Amino acid sequence: MVKFGYTILYVEDVEKSIEFYENAFGFARKFVSPENDYGELNTGGTTLSFASKNLGVQNLEDGFIESTLEDKPFAIELAFVTDDVGDLVQKATSLGAVLVAEPKKKPWGQVVSYVRDLDGFLIEICTPVEM
Template identity: 25%
Template sequence: MKLALTAVFVKDMEKSRAFYSGILGLKEHMDSGVHLSYNCGLSLWQEDAALGTIHSEKVPAGGGSRFELCFESEDLKADFARVKSGGARVISPVAEQPWGQRVFRVYDPDGHIVEVAEPLTMTVKRFISAGLSVREIADKTTIPAEIVEQMAK
């Protein structure tokens, strides 16, 4: 497993983008509307969309954590089994997200959300193996087609 990014949940994407992109000058990598990633490993995620996805519309009292640590793993099943047997509180088992990536989420001992996901390159290659075109993959994942083509190599 490796740390892939830290996702900060934001109430107003445009205000946050103005701060991180404009004032701090961070270089944007990908923007899907409710999710904006930067080249440095930081990601902004529209809070209502994030919590709805993570908690399957059952947001805990108090709204849940305001950020998520995101790790990547090439063996989600084994990592999920290890984390679960270690006593972590499971938010969601391994499941495909609306954008196609497979992930699981748990709470750390302090209640922070920890996501473990397959690398997006694995998601793209899985879709290619399933016969999807670059355009179909781009539409499903919200990854720009030119980046899908790069990941497919």
């Protein structure tokens, strides 16, 4: 059996990223290493984790492409589901997220907006998909 356990973002400052996601989205801190180079948040079924870019270099000897606000976002996103997209977008941007796309209603009824976090990772904020 395989279970999707973690999404790990390589960030400049683990503590700062943890605090942003706690304050912007209400996730609870699960763990931060004593070295402050790795941390986890309780987000539901899958753990959202952060590792320092320095730890990333140690783990990936050939390096990696860093996420920054100066570059276009990667072709991947985190999606957070809420009943009030506008309020959550406003809260996230007031804490440093950068607005990419205003909330928009999709043809299937879902409301979707996009922001980028402090390190430039793309976040979709959306209502549930109604089937």
